[in-house]
Amino acid sequence: MNHEIKRKVEGFIALLFSTFAAFFGLFWLVFILGDVVVHGLGALKLGLFLSDPVPAGIEGGGLRNAFIGHLMITSCATLIGVPVGVLGGTFLAEYARGRRISRIISILADIMVSVPSIIIGTFIYAIMVRPVGHFSGWAGAVALAIIMIPVVLRTTEDMLSLVPWTLREAAFALGAPYYKVIVQVVYRGAATGIFTGILLSIARVAGETAPLLFTAFNNSFFSVNMNGPMPSLTVSVFQYAMGPYDDWHAQAWAASLVITVFILFLTIAGRLLLKWRYKQ
Amino acid sequence: MTAVSSLTVIVLVAGILIVLVSESSLAIHKFGILNFITSTDWDPVKQTFGAATTLFGTLVTTVLSLVIAIPVAVGIAIFITEIAPNFLKGPIGVAIELLAAIPSIIYGLWGLFTLAPIMSTYIEPALQDTIGKLPFFSALLDGTPMGIDLLTASVILSIMIIPFTASIARDSFKLTPEVVKESAYAIGATKWEVVKNVVIPYSKLGVFGGVVLSMGRALGETMAVAFVLGNNHQITSSLLNAAATITVSLANEFSEADTDIYLSSLFFLALVLFVLSFVTLFIAKIFLNRAERKYSR
Numbered sequence A: 001m002n003h004e005i006k007r008k009v010e011g012f013i014a015l016l017f018s019t020f021a022a023f024f025g026l027f028w029l030v031f032i033l034g035d036v037v038v039h040g041l042g043a044l045k046l047g048l049f050l051s052d053p054v055p056a057g058i059e060g061g062g063l064r065n066a067f068i069g070h071l072m073i074t075s076c077a078t079l080i081g082v083p084v085g086v087l088g089g090t091f092l093a094e095y096a097r098g099r100r101i102s103r104i105i106s107i108l109a110d111i112m113v114s115v116p117s118i119i120i121g122t123f124i125y126a127i128m129v130r131p132v133g134h135f136s137g138w139a140g141a142v143a144l145a146i147i148m149i150p151v152v153l154r155t156t157e158d159m160l161s162l163v164p165w166t167l168r169e170a171a172f173a174l175g176a177p178y179y180k181v182i183v184q185v186v187y188r189g190a191a192t193g194i195f196t197g198i199l200l201s202i203a204r205v206a207g208e209t210a211p212l213l214f215t216a217f218n219n220s221f222f223s224v225n226m227n228g229p230m231p232s233l234t235v236s237v238f239q240y241a242m243g244p245y246d247d248w249h250a251q252a253w254a255a256s257l258v259i260t261v262f263i264l265f266l267t268i269a270g271r272l273l274l275k276w277r278y279k280q
Numbered sequence B: 001m002t003a004v005s006s007l008t009v010i011v012l013v014a015g016i017l018i019v020l021v022s023e024s025s026l027a028i029h030k031f032g033i034l035n036f037i038t039s040t041d042w043d044p045v046k047q048t049f050g051a052a053t054t055l056f057g058t059l060v061t062t063v064l065s066l067v068i069a070i071p072v073a074v075g076i077a078i079f080i081t082e083i084a085p086n087f088l089k090g091p092i093g094v095a096i097e098l099l100a101a102i103p104s105i106i107y108g109l110w111g112l113f114t115l116a117p118i119m120s121t122y123i124e125p126a127l128q129d130t131i132g133k134l135p136f137f138s139a140l141l142d143g144t145p146m147g148i149d150l151l152t153a154s155v156i157l158s159i160m161i162i163p164f165t166a167s168i169a170r171d172s173f174k175l176t177p178e179v180v181k182e183s184a185y186a187i188g189a190t191k192w193e194v195v196k197n198v199v200i201p202y203s204k205l206g207v208f209g210g211v212v213l214s215m216g217r218a219l220g221e222t223m224a225v226a227f228v229l230g231n232n233h234q235i236t237s238s239l240l241n242a243a244a245t246i247t248v249s250l251a252n253e254f255s256e257a258d259t260d261i262y263l264s265s266l267f268f269l270a271l272v273l274f275v276l277s278f279v280t281l282f283i284a285k286i287f288l289n290r291a292e293r294k295y296s297r
Helices: A001-044 A046-050 A062-096 A099-114 A116-130 A139-162 A163-173 A179-206 A233-244 A244-278 B002-031 B031-039 B052-083 B086-101 B104-129 B137-140 B148-174 B179-188 B189-220 B221-231 B246-256 B260-295
Strands: none
Touching: A001 B086, A001 B104, A001 B148, A001 B189, A046 A062, A046 A244, A062 A099, A062 A139, A062 A179, A062 A233, A062 B002, A099 B002, A099 B052, A099 B189, A099 B221, A099 B260, A116 A139, A116 B002, A116 B189, A116 B246, A139 A179, A139 B002, A139 B086, A139 B260, A163 A179, A179 A244, A233 A244, A233 B221, A244 B086, A244 B104, B002 B031, B002 B104, B031 B052, B031 B086, B031 B148, B031 B260, B052 B086, B052 B148, B052 B189, B052 B221, B052 B246, B052 B260, B086 B148, B104 B148, B104 B221, B148 B189, B179 B189, B189 B260, B221 B246, B246 B260
Protein backbone atom coordinates (compact mmCIF):
# COMPACT_ATOMS: atom_id res chain seq x y z
CA MET A 1 0.00 0.00 0.00
CA ASN A 2 2.80 2.32 1.01
CA HIS A 3 4.61 1.50 -2.21
CA GLU A 4 1.54 2.41 -4.22
CA ILE A 5 1.28 5.82 -2.58
CA LYS A 6 4.94 6.43 -3.25
CA ARG A 7 4.46 5.66 -6.94
CA LYS A 8 1.48 7.95 -7.15
CA VAL A 9 3.28 10.78 -5.38
CA GLU A 10 6.33 10.36 -7.58
CA GLY A 11 4.14 10.43 -10.69
CA PHE A 12 2.29 13.49 -9.48
CA ILE A 13 5.50 15.40 -8.79
CA ALA A 14 6.98 14.49 -12.18
CA LEU A 15 3.84 15.54 -14.05
CA LEU A 16 3.62 18.71 -12.01
CA PHE A 17 7.19 19.49 -13.00
CA SER A 18 6.54 19.05 -16.71
CA THR A 19 3.40 21.19 -16.51
CA PHE A 20 5.51 23.78 -14.79
CA ALA A 21 8.14 23.47 -17.56
CA ALA A 22 5.54 24.15 -20.25
CA PHE A 23 4.35 27.28 -18.49
CA PHE A 24 7.97 28.28 -17.90
CA GLY A 25 8.44 28.24 -21.69
CA LEU A 26 5.23 30.19 -22.23
CA PHE A 27 6.28 32.64 -19.55
CA TRP A 28 9.43 33.59 -21.48
CA LEU A 29 7.49 34.04 -24.69
CA VAL A 30 5.00 36.36 -23.01
CA PHE A 31 7.75 38.15 -21.09
CA ILE A 32 9.93 38.82 -24.14
CA LEU A 33 7.11 39.73 -26.49
CA GLY A 34 5.40 41.84 -23.85
CA ASP A 35 8.60 43.67 -23.11
CA VAL A 36 9.27 44.39 -26.78
CA VAL A 37 5.70 45.61 -27.26
CA VAL A 38 5.71 47.82 -24.15
CA HIS A 39 9.07 49.43 -24.88
CA GLY A 40 8.57 49.48 -28.63
CA LEU A 41 5.09 51.02 -28.68
CA GLY A 42 6.26 53.87 -26.50
CA ALA A 43 8.95 54.77 -29.00
CA LEU A 44 7.02 54.05 -32.17
CA LYS A 45 6.54 57.36 -33.94
CA LEU A 46 5.84 58.26 -37.52
CA GLY A 47 9.20 60.02 -37.61
CA LEU A 48 10.91 56.69 -37.14
CA PHE A 49 9.84 55.66 -40.64
CA LEU A 50 10.05 59.07 -42.29
CA SER A 51 13.30 60.65 -41.18
CA ASP A 52 16.93 59.68 -41.29
CA PRO A 53 19.26 59.47 -38.29
CA VAL A 54 20.53 62.74 -36.86
CA PRO A 55 24.10 63.13 -35.54
CA ALA A 56 24.82 61.11 -32.41
CA GLY A 57 23.65 62.66 -29.17
CA ILE A 58 21.01 64.92 -30.69
CA GLU A 59 17.41 63.96 -29.92
CA GLY A 60 15.08 62.90 -32.70
CA GLY A 61 15.69 61.45 -36.10
CA GLY A 62 14.51 58.12 -37.34
CA LEU A 63 15.57 55.00 -39.12
CA ARG A 64 14.12 55.53 -42.60
CA ASN A 65 17.48 54.62 -44.13
CA ALA A 66 17.60 51.36 -42.19
CA PHE A 67 14.03 50.40 -43.12
CA ILE A 68 14.72 50.96 -46.83
CA GLY A 69 18.13 49.30 -46.61
CA HIS A 70 16.74 46.30 -44.80
CA LEU A 71 13.95 45.94 -47.34
CA MET A 72 16.39 46.13 -50.25
CA ILE A 73 18.89 43.69 -48.80
CA THR A 74 16.18 41.19 -47.87
CA SER A 75 14.43 41.47 -51.26
CA CYS A 76 17.66 41.00 -53.17
CA ALA A 77 18.52 38.02 -50.97
CA THR A 78 15.09 36.56 -51.75
CA LEU A 79 15.55 37.14 -55.47
CA ILE A 80 18.88 35.29 -55.39
CA GLY A 81 18.07 32.61 -52.84
CA VAL A 82 14.58 31.49 -53.84
CA PRO A 83 15.25 30.48 -57.48
CA VAL A 84 18.42 28.61 -56.53
CA GLY A 85 16.68 26.92 -53.63
CA VAL A 86 13.57 25.91 -55.56
CA LEU A 87 15.53 24.63 -58.58
CA GLY A 88 17.94 22.74 -56.31
CA GLY A 89 15.06 21.17 -54.40
CA THR A 90 13.46 20.17 -57.70
CA PHE A 91 16.64 18.41 -58.75
CA LEU A 92 16.82 16.48 -55.48
CA ALA A 93 13.17 15.44 -55.48
CA GLU A 94 12.71 14.81 -59.20
CA TYR A 95 15.77 14.19 -61.33
CA ALA A 96 17.96 12.70 -58.61
CA ARG A 97 15.17 11.04 -56.63
CA GLY A 98 16.54 8.20 -54.55
CA ARG A 99 20.10 8.63 -55.80
CA ARG A 100 23.06 8.82 -53.49
CA ILE A 101 23.94 12.40 -54.48
CA SER A 102 20.46 13.50 -53.52
CA ARG A 103 20.87 12.10 -50.00
CA ILE A 104 24.29 13.67 -49.56
CA ILE A 105 23.11 17.13 -50.66
CA SER A 106 20.05 16.79 -48.50
CA ILE A 107 22.12 16.05 -45.39
CA LEU A 108 24.59 18.84 -46.19
CA ALA A 109 21.68 21.27 -46.63
CA ASP A 110 20.24 20.22 -43.28
CA ILE A 111 23.58 20.97 -41.67
CA MET A 112 23.92 24.27 -43.53
CA VAL A 113 20.56 25.38 -42.12
CA SER A 114 22.09 25.37 -38.64
CA VAL A 115 25.65 26.47 -39.41
CA PRO A 116 26.41 29.67 -37.44
CA SER A 117 25.35 32.60 -39.59
CA ILE A 118 28.34 34.68 -38.54
CA ILE A 119 30.57 32.22 -40.38
CA ILE A 120 28.67 32.97 -43.58
CA GLY A 121 29.47 36.63 -42.82
CA THR A 122 33.20 35.98 -42.56
CA PHE A 123 33.08 33.87 -45.73
CA ILE A 124 31.38 36.63 -47.74
CA TYR A 125 33.76 39.20 -46.27
CA ALA A 126 36.67 37.18 -47.63
CA ILE A 127 35.25 36.71 -51.12
CA MET A 128 33.12 39.80 -51.72
CA VAL A 129 34.21 42.62 -49.44
CA ARG A 130 37.99 42.43 -49.21
CA PRO A 131 38.69 41.95 -52.93
CA VAL A 132 36.74 45.11 -53.83
CA GLY A 133 37.91 46.99 -50.77
CA HIS A 134 34.58 48.21 -49.40
CA PHE A 135 31.42 46.91 -47.73
CA SER A 136 28.38 46.58 -49.96
CA GLY A 137 24.68 45.88 -49.87
CA TRP A 138 25.20 43.12 -52.44
CA ALA A 139 27.55 41.30 -50.09
CA GLY A 140 24.88 41.44 -47.39
CA ALA A 141 22.23 40.19 -49.81
CA VAL A 142 24.40 37.28 -50.95
CA ALA A 143 25.18 36.36 -47.33
CA LEU A 144 21.46 36.24 -46.54
CA ALA A 145 20.78 34.32 -49.77
CA ILE A 146 23.30 31.67 -48.71
CA ILE A 147 21.36 31.23 -45.48
CA MET A 148 18.12 31.03 -47.42
CA ILE A 149 19.14 28.49 -50.07
CA PRO A 150 19.31 25.38 -47.84
CA VAL A 151 16.02 26.28 -46.13
CA VAL A 152 14.13 26.73 -49.41
CA LEU A 153 15.85 23.73 -50.96
CA ARG A 154 14.86 21.36 -48.17
CA THR A 155 11.22 22.49 -47.98
CA THR A 156 10.89 22.33 -51.78
CA GLU A 157 12.30 18.81 -51.76
CA ASP A 158 9.91 17.71 -49.02
CA MET A 159 6.88 19.33 -50.62
CA LEU A 160 7.61 17.87 -54.07
CA SER A 161 8.02 14.42 -52.52
CA LEU A 162 4.50 14.73 -51.13
CA VAL A 163 3.01 14.97 -54.62
CA PRO A 164 1.82 11.43 -55.51
CA TRP A 165 3.90 9.66 -58.13
CA THR A 166 0.77 8.48 -59.96
CA LEU A 167 -0.02 12.10 -60.81
CA ARG A 168 3.26 12.34 -62.71
CA GLU A 169 2.59 9.02 -64.43
CA ALA A 170 -0.78 10.29 -65.58
CA ALA A 171 0.97 13.28 -67.18
CA PHE A 172 3.67 11.07 -68.73
CA ALA A 173 0.91 8.95 -70.24
CA LEU A 174 -0.29 11.99 -72.12
CA GLY A 175 3.15 12.24 -73.66
CA ALA A 176 4.40 15.24 -71.66
CA PRO A 177 8.18 15.60 -71.30
CA TYR A 178 9.53 15.57 -67.74
CA TYR A 179 10.16 19.31 -67.48
CA LYS A 180 6.59 20.03 -68.52
CA VAL A 181 5.29 17.53 -65.99
CA ILE A 182 7.28 19.25 -63.27
CA VAL A 183 6.26 22.79 -64.19
CA GLN A 184 2.61 22.16 -64.97
CA VAL A 185 1.70 19.28 -62.68
CA VAL A 186 4.13 18.85 -59.80
CA TYR A 187 4.69 22.53 -59.08
CA ARG A 188 0.95 23.15 -59.05
CA GLY A 189 0.40 20.38 -56.57
CA ALA A 190 3.13 21.62 -54.28
CA ALA A 191 2.70 25.38 -54.81
CA THR A 192 1.28 26.21 -51.39
CA GLY A 193 3.95 24.19 -49.63
CA ILE A 194 6.79 25.79 -51.55
CA PHE A 195 5.32 29.24 -51.03
CA THR A 196 5.15 28.58 -47.29
CA GLY A 197 8.76 27.46 -47.33
CA ILE A 198 9.69 30.74 -49.01
CA LEU A 199 7.70 32.76 -46.44
CA LEU A 200 9.41 30.96 -43.56
CA SER A 201 12.84 31.42 -45.10
CA ILE A 202 12.20 35.16 -45.48
CA ALA A 203 11.16 35.22 -41.83
CA ARG A 204 14.40 33.45 -41.01
CA VAL A 205 16.73 35.88 -42.78
CA ALA A 206 14.80 39.06 -42.02
CA GLY A 207 15.97 38.87 -38.42
CA GLU A 208 19.58 37.99 -39.14
CA THR A 209 22.21 40.38 -37.87
CA ALA A 210 25.48 38.49 -37.65
CA PRO A 211 25.98 37.94 -41.40
CA LEU A 212 25.31 41.63 -42.12
CA LEU A 213 27.80 43.03 -39.60
CA PHE A 214 30.78 42.86 -41.90
CA THR A 215 29.14 42.51 -45.28
CA ALA A 216 26.53 45.26 -45.64
CA PHE A 217 28.02 46.98 -42.58
CA ASN A 218 26.08 50.11 -41.69
CA ASN A 219 25.51 53.58 -42.99
CA SER A 220 23.96 56.51 -41.15
CA PHE A 221 22.84 58.09 -44.38
CA PHE A 222 20.02 57.26 -46.74
CA SER A 223 21.38 55.05 -49.48
CA VAL A 224 19.88 52.97 -52.26
CA ASN A 225 23.25 52.13 -53.72
CA MET A 226 23.66 48.39 -53.33
CA ASN A 227 27.35 48.77 -54.17
CA GLY A 228 28.11 50.77 -51.05
CA PRO A 229 27.68 50.11 -47.33
CA MET A 230 23.99 49.76 -46.51
CA PRO A 231 22.17 50.25 -43.25
CA SER A 232 19.87 47.53 -41.99
CA LEU A 233 17.41 47.47 -39.12
CA THR A 234 19.08 44.66 -37.23
CA VAL A 235 22.58 46.11 -37.37
CA SER A 236 21.14 49.51 -36.37
CA VAL A 237 19.45 47.89 -33.38
CA PHE A 238 22.78 46.36 -32.36
CA GLN A 239 24.62 49.66 -32.74
CA TYR A 240 21.93 51.75 -31.03
CA ALA A 241 21.45 49.33 -28.14
CA MET A 242 25.17 49.28 -27.42
CA GLY A 243 25.32 53.09 -27.66
CA PRO A 244 25.08 55.44 -24.68
CA TYR A 245 21.97 57.48 -25.55
CA ASP A 246 18.46 56.87 -24.22
CA ASP A 247 16.99 58.12 -27.47
CA TRP A 248 18.98 55.46 -29.35
CA HIS A 249 17.73 52.77 -26.98
CA ALA A 250 14.12 53.84 -27.55
CA GLN A 251 14.61 53.69 -31.32
CA ALA A 252 16.25 50.27 -31.00
CA TRP A 253 13.18 48.99 -29.14
CA ALA A 254 10.83 50.46 -31.74
CA ALA A 255 12.81 48.91 -34.61
CA SER A 256 12.84 45.59 -32.75
CA LEU A 257 9.08 45.74 -32.40
CA VAL A 258 8.70 46.25 -36.14
CA ILE A 259 11.06 43.35 -36.97
CA THR A 260 9.38 41.03 -34.45
CA VAL A 261 5.85 41.78 -35.63
CA PHE A 262 6.89 41.30 -39.25
CA ILE A 263 8.61 37.97 -38.57
CA LEU A 264 5.92 36.55 -36.30
CA PHE A 265 3.31 37.57 -38.87
CA LEU A 266 5.19 35.71 -41.63
CA THR A 267 5.70 32.66 -39.39
CA ILE A 268 2.07 32.45 -38.33
CA ALA A 269 0.85 33.07 -41.89
CA GLY A 270 3.11 30.27 -43.10
CA ARG A 271 1.79 27.90 -40.45
CA LEU A 272 -1.85 28.69 -41.18
CA LEU A 273 -1.26 28.19 -44.91
CA LEU A 274 0.31 24.79 -44.30
CA LYS A 275 -2.48 23.76 -41.99
CA TRP A 276 -5.11 24.88 -44.46
CA ARG A 277 -3.46 23.07 -47.39
CA TYR A 278 -2.53 19.82 -45.66
CA LYS A 279 -5.29 19.60 -43.10
CA GLN A 280 -5.99 15.95 -43.77
CA MET B 1 19.99 24.08 -64.38
CA THR B 2 18.39 22.29 -61.44
CA ALA B 3 21.48 20.12 -60.97
CA VAL B 4 23.70 23.20 -60.85
CA SER B 5 21.41 24.83 -58.28
CA SER B 6 21.50 21.84 -55.99
CA LEU B 7 25.26 21.58 -56.34
CA THR B 8 25.57 25.11 -54.90
CA VAL B 9 25.10 23.52 -51.47
CA ILE B 10 28.17 21.34 -51.91
CA VAL B 11 30.09 24.23 -53.46
CA LEU B 12 29.17 26.45 -50.50
CA VAL B 13 30.30 23.98 -47.86
CA ALA B 14 33.55 23.29 -49.69
CA GLY B 15 33.99 26.98 -50.49
CA ILE B 16 33.54 28.08 -46.88
CA LEU B 17 36.06 25.50 -45.72
CA ILE B 18 38.63 26.42 -48.40
CA VAL B 19 38.26 30.17 -47.95
CA LEU B 20 38.49 29.96 -44.15
CA VAL B 21 41.55 27.72 -44.32
CA SER B 22 43.34 29.93 -46.82
CA GLU B 23 42.46 33.14 -44.96
CA SER B 24 43.67 31.74 -41.67
CA SER B 25 46.86 30.22 -43.13
CA LEU B 26 48.87 33.20 -41.91
CA ALA B 27 47.79 32.58 -38.31
CA ILE B 28 48.18 28.82 -38.71
CA HIS B 29 51.78 29.29 -39.84
CA LYS B 30 52.63 31.79 -37.16
CA PHE B 31 51.01 30.16 -34.12
CA GLY B 32 50.51 26.52 -35.13
CA ILE B 33 47.17 24.75 -34.81
CA LEU B 34 47.62 23.12 -31.41
CA ASN B 35 49.36 26.12 -29.91
CA PHE B 36 46.63 28.47 -31.15
CA ILE B 37 43.88 26.38 -29.61
CA THR B 38 45.62 26.03 -26.24
CA SER B 39 47.05 29.54 -25.91
CA THR B 40 45.19 31.97 -23.67
CA ASP B 41 46.86 35.07 -25.13
CA TRP B 42 44.59 37.40 -27.03
CA ASP B 43 46.46 40.62 -27.35
CA PRO B 44 45.88 42.81 -30.41
CA VAL B 45 48.58 45.22 -29.24
CA LYS B 46 51.33 42.61 -28.94
CA GLN B 47 49.92 40.76 -31.94
CA THR B 48 49.74 37.41 -30.18
CA PHE B 49 46.57 35.43 -30.49
CA GLY B 50 45.19 32.20 -29.07
CA ALA B 51 41.76 30.63 -29.06
CA ALA B 52 41.63 29.12 -25.57
CA THR B 53 39.72 31.99 -23.92
CA THR B 54 37.03 32.15 -26.57
CA LEU B 55 36.77 28.37 -26.78
CA PHE B 56 36.32 28.35 -23.01
CA GLY B 57 33.51 30.90 -23.22
CA THR B 58 31.83 29.05 -26.07
CA LEU B 59 31.95 25.70 -24.29
CA VAL B 60 30.86 27.04 -20.89
CA THR B 61 27.86 28.95 -22.23
CA THR B 62 26.87 26.00 -24.43
CA VAL B 63 27.08 23.38 -21.67
CA LEU B 64 25.40 25.58 -19.08
CA SER B 65 22.56 26.49 -21.41
CA LEU B 66 22.04 22.81 -22.24
CA VAL B 67 21.93 21.96 -18.53
CA ILE B 68 19.12 24.51 -18.09
CA ALA B 69 17.34 23.77 -21.36
CA ILE B 70 17.20 19.96 -21.48
CA PRO B 71 15.00 19.30 -18.40
CA VAL B 72 12.66 22.14 -19.35
CA ALA B 73 12.44 21.04 -22.98
CA VAL B 74 11.76 17.40 -22.08
CA GLY B 75 9.17 18.60 -19.54
CA ILE B 76 7.46 20.66 -22.22
CA ALA B 77 7.45 17.67 -24.59
CA ILE B 78 5.93 15.43 -21.90
CA PHE B 79 3.32 18.06 -21.12
CA ILE B 80 2.30 18.48 -24.75
CA THR B 81 2.17 14.77 -25.61
CA GLU B 82 0.86 13.24 -22.40
CA ILE B 83 -0.71 15.74 -20.01
CA ALA B 84 -2.26 18.67 -21.84
CA PRO B 85 -5.94 18.48 -22.74
CA ASN B 86 -6.43 18.39 -26.50
CA PHE B 87 -7.50 22.00 -26.88
CA LEU B 88 -4.24 23.16 -25.27
CA LYS B 89 -1.88 20.90 -27.24
CA GLY B 90 -1.91 22.93 -30.45
CA PRO B 91 -1.65 26.44 -29.00
CA ILE B 92 1.15 25.59 -26.56
CA GLY B 93 3.09 23.80 -29.27
CA VAL B 94 2.75 26.80 -31.59
CA ALA B 95 3.67 29.24 -28.82
CA ILE B 96 6.83 27.32 -28.00
CA GLU B 97 7.76 27.28 -31.67
CA LEU B 98 7.17 31.02 -31.93
CA LEU B 99 9.94 31.36 -29.36
CA ALA B 100 12.20 29.83 -32.01
CA ALA B 101 11.07 32.34 -34.62
CA ILE B 102 11.99 35.44 -32.60
CA PRO B 103 15.26 36.72 -34.08
CA SER B 104 18.34 36.47 -31.91
CA ILE B 105 18.91 40.23 -31.90
CA ILE B 106 15.62 40.64 -30.02
CA TYR B 107 16.81 38.15 -27.41
CA GLY B 108 20.02 40.14 -27.14
CA LEU B 109 18.27 43.50 -26.75
CA TRP B 110 15.87 42.07 -24.20
CA GLY B 111 18.76 40.40 -22.41
CA LEU B 112 20.72 43.63 -22.17
CA PHE B 113 17.93 45.93 -21.03
CA THR B 114 15.60 43.61 -19.13
CA LEU B 115 17.19 40.34 -18.10
CA ALA B 116 20.66 41.63 -17.14
CA PRO B 117 19.32 44.15 -14.57
CA ILE B 118 16.99 41.49 -13.13
CA MET B 119 19.87 39.04 -12.90
CA SER B 120 22.22 41.52 -11.23
CA THR B 121 19.76 42.92 -8.69
CA TYR B 122 17.69 39.87 -7.75
CA ILE B 123 18.76 36.49 -9.02
CA GLU B 124 22.53 36.61 -8.75
CA PRO B 125 22.70 38.04 -5.19
CA ALA B 126 20.07 35.50 -4.19
CA LEU B 127 22.17 32.69 -5.65
CA GLN B 128 25.24 34.00 -3.86
CA ASP B 129 23.40 34.10 -0.54
CA THR B 130 22.08 30.57 -0.85
CA ILE B 131 24.07 28.01 -2.80
CA GLY B 132 27.00 30.45 -3.10
CA LYS B 133 27.82 29.63 0.53
CA LEU B 134 28.59 26.02 -0.32
CA PRO B 135 32.29 25.24 -0.86
CA PHE B 136 32.22 24.29 -4.57
CA PHE B 137 29.66 26.87 -5.65
CA SER B 138 31.38 29.78 -3.92
CA ALA B 139 34.06 29.73 -6.62
CA LEU B 140 31.43 29.55 -9.34
CA LEU B 141 29.50 32.52 -7.99
CA ASP B 142 32.39 34.69 -6.94
CA GLY B 143 32.51 38.41 -7.70
CA THR B 144 30.16 41.36 -8.02
CA PRO B 145 26.93 40.58 -9.83
CA MET B 146 26.90 42.82 -12.89
CA GLY B 147 24.41 40.97 -15.06
CA ILE B 148 26.85 41.06 -17.99
CA ASP B 149 28.32 37.63 -17.50
CA LEU B 150 28.44 33.96 -18.41
CA LEU B 151 25.35 33.12 -16.36
CA THR B 152 23.07 35.67 -18.04
CA ALA B 153 24.36 34.67 -21.48
CA SER B 154 23.68 31.00 -20.72
CA VAL B 155 20.14 31.75 -19.51
CA ILE B 156 19.35 33.60 -22.75
CA LEU B 157 20.91 30.84 -24.82
CA SER B 158 18.86 28.25 -22.98
CA ILE B 159 15.63 30.14 -23.69
CA MET B 160 16.65 30.19 -27.36
CA ILE B 161 17.37 26.47 -27.67
CA ILE B 162 14.43 25.19 -25.59
CA PRO B 163 12.09 25.32 -28.62
CA PHE B 164 14.43 23.25 -30.82
CA THR B 165 14.91 20.54 -28.24
CA ALA B 166 11.27 20.57 -27.18
CA SER B 167 9.83 20.26 -30.69
CA ILE B 168 12.14 17.38 -31.65
CA ALA B 169 11.51 15.63 -28.31
CA ARG B 170 7.77 16.08 -28.84
CA ASP B 171 7.93 14.63 -32.35
CA SER B 172 9.94 11.66 -31.08
CA PHE B 173 7.56 11.06 -28.16
CA LYS B 174 4.60 11.10 -30.52
CA LEU B 175 6.11 8.24 -32.51
CA THR B 176 5.82 5.81 -29.59
CA PRO B 177 3.15 3.32 -30.67
CA GLU B 178 -0.11 3.68 -28.71
CA VAL B 179 -0.28 -0.11 -28.29
CA VAL B 180 2.98 -0.25 -26.38
CA LYS B 181 1.87 2.55 -24.07
CA GLU B 182 -1.52 0.97 -23.52
CA SER B 183 -0.01 -2.37 -22.60
CA ALA B 184 2.03 -0.62 -19.93
CA TYR B 185 -1.11 1.10 -18.61
CA ALA B 186 -2.84 -2.30 -18.61
CA ILE B 187 -0.40 -3.75 -16.11
CA GLY B 188 -1.10 -0.83 -13.80
CA ALA B 189 1.67 1.64 -14.57
CA THR B 190 1.06 5.29 -13.68
CA LYS B 191 1.32 7.97 -16.34
CA TRP B 192 4.80 8.97 -15.19
CA GLU B 193 5.95 5.35 -15.20
CA VAL B 194 4.74 4.99 -18.78
CA VAL B 195 6.66 8.12 -19.77
CA LYS B 196 9.77 7.12 -17.84
CA ASN B 197 9.91 3.44 -18.75
CA VAL B 198 8.23 3.27 -22.14
CA VAL B 199 8.13 6.60 -23.99
CA ILE B 200 11.58 7.95 -23.11
CA PRO B 201 13.51 4.71 -23.73
CA TYR B 202 11.62 4.25 -26.98
CA SER B 203 12.41 7.73 -28.26
CA LYS B 204 15.81 8.34 -26.73
CA LEU B 205 17.64 8.35 -30.08
CA GLY B 206 15.47 11.16 -31.38
CA VAL B 207 15.65 13.16 -28.16
CA PHE B 208 19.40 12.77 -28.09
CA GLY B 209 19.64 13.93 -31.70
CA GLY B 210 17.54 16.95 -30.77
CA VAL B 211 19.83 17.78 -27.88
CA VAL B 212 22.94 17.58 -30.05
CA LEU B 213 21.22 19.73 -32.68
CA SER B 214 20.48 22.37 -30.07
CA MET B 215 24.08 22.15 -28.97
CA GLY B 216 25.14 22.97 -32.53
CA ARG B 217 22.81 25.96 -32.45
CA ALA B 218 24.11 27.16 -29.10
CA LEU B 219 27.73 26.94 -30.26
CA GLY B 220 27.12 29.35 -33.09
CA GLU B 221 24.65 31.78 -31.56
CA THR B 222 25.99 35.27 -31.93
CA MET B 223 23.76 38.26 -31.33
CA ALA B 224 21.93 37.00 -28.26
CA VAL B 225 25.19 36.53 -26.39
CA ALA B 226 27.03 39.49 -27.92
CA PHE B 227 24.93 41.91 -25.86
CA VAL B 228 25.39 40.29 -22.47
CA LEU B 229 28.80 38.66 -22.41
CA GLY B 230 31.09 41.69 -22.43
CA ASN B 231 33.71 40.30 -24.87
CA ASN B 232 36.36 40.00 -22.19
CA HIS B 233 39.06 37.50 -23.15
CA GLN B 234 39.65 35.59 -19.95
CA ILE B 235 39.27 32.17 -18.44
CA THR B 236 37.39 32.53 -15.20
CA SER B 237 36.07 30.17 -12.59
CA SER B 238 33.17 32.45 -11.71
CA LEU B 239 30.02 32.48 -13.78
CA LEU B 240 29.46 36.08 -12.73
CA ASN B 241 32.36 37.35 -14.81
CA ALA B 242 32.35 38.69 -18.33
CA ALA B 243 33.90 36.43 -20.94
CA ALA B 244 34.10 36.00 -24.71
CA THR B 245 32.90 33.37 -27.13
CA ILE B 246 34.17 32.77 -30.64
CA THR B 247 31.05 34.32 -32.11
CA VAL B 248 31.15 37.38 -29.86
CA SER B 249 34.80 38.05 -30.67
CA LEU B 250 34.07 37.78 -34.36
CA ALA B 251 31.10 40.15 -34.12
CA ASN B 252 32.96 42.74 -32.09
CA GLU B 253 36.44 42.65 -33.53
CA PHE B 254 36.13 41.59 -37.15
CA SER B 255 35.57 45.01 -38.67
CA GLU B 256 38.14 46.55 -36.36
CA ALA B 257 40.99 44.18 -37.09
CA ASP B 258 43.74 46.44 -38.40
CA THR B 259 46.57 44.03 -39.15
CA ASP B 260 46.76 40.96 -41.36
CA ILE B 261 47.67 38.64 -38.53
CA TYR B 262 44.76 39.92 -36.39
CA LEU B 263 42.29 39.34 -39.21
CA SER B 264 43.84 35.99 -40.01
CA SER B 265 43.51 34.93 -36.38
CA LEU B 266 39.83 35.90 -36.45
CA PHE B 267 39.40 33.80 -39.58
CA PHE B 268 41.12 30.98 -37.70
CA LEU B 269 38.55 31.36 -34.91
CA ALA B 270 35.78 31.20 -37.50
CA LEU B 271 37.35 28.05 -38.94
CA VAL B 272 37.50 26.41 -35.50
CA LEU B 273 33.84 27.29 -34.93
CA PHE B 274 32.85 26.04 -38.38
CA VAL B 275 34.53 22.67 -37.87
CA LEU B 276 33.14 22.38 -34.33
CA SER B 277 29.55 23.12 -35.29
CA PHE B 278 29.72 21.13 -38.53
CA VAL B 279 30.86 18.02 -36.69
CA THR B 280 28.24 18.52 -33.95
CA LEU B 281 25.44 19.01 -36.46
CA PHE B 282 26.62 16.01 -38.47
CA ILE B 283 26.48 13.82 -35.36
CA ALA B 284 22.99 15.15 -34.62
CA LYS B 285 21.93 14.36 -38.17
CA ILE B 286 23.23 10.78 -37.90
CA PHE B 287 21.27 10.23 -34.69
CA LEU B 288 18.08 11.76 -36.09
CA ASN B 289 18.37 9.71 -39.29
CA ARG B 290 18.92 6.53 -37.31
CA ALA B 291 15.95 7.38 -35.11
CA GLU B 292 13.80 7.96 -38.17
CA ARG B 293 14.80 4.63 -39.68
CA LYS B 294 14.12 2.84 -36.42
CA TYR B 295 10.61 4.24 -36.09
CA SER B 296 9.59 3.78 -39.70
CA ARG B 297 10.37 0.07 -39.49
